[in-house]
Amino acid sequence: MERRIKAYRLANNSEVAEPAVQDFFKTQGIQFYKESIQTRTRDALNGFKIYIERVSLSVYFCFAN
Numbered sequence: 001m002e003r004r005i006k007a008y009r010l011a012n013n014s015e016v017a018e019p020a021v022q023d024f025f026k027t028q029g030i031q032f033y034k035e036s037i038q039t040r041t042r043d044a045l046n047g048f049k050i051y052i053e054r055v056s057l058s059v060y061f062c063f064a065n
Contacts, residue, residue, distance in 0.1 A: 031055055
């Protein structure tokens with residue numbers, strides 16, 4: 001476990017001090033969906049669908065060919 005955490009930190013630490021993705025969303029005022037890890041998959045997906053409809057991002061998920 002320690003080895004994997006160390007490898008993760010090495011792979012994900014920016015050497016050029018790039019901001020984290022979460023910081024980007026905060027500075028841009030973009031909302032993001034939060035869900036408990038304990039939530040069942042079906043309930044989490046339904047909650048995500050409701051979130052998309054609420055913030056009007058459904059355009060990005062409705063591509064028609």
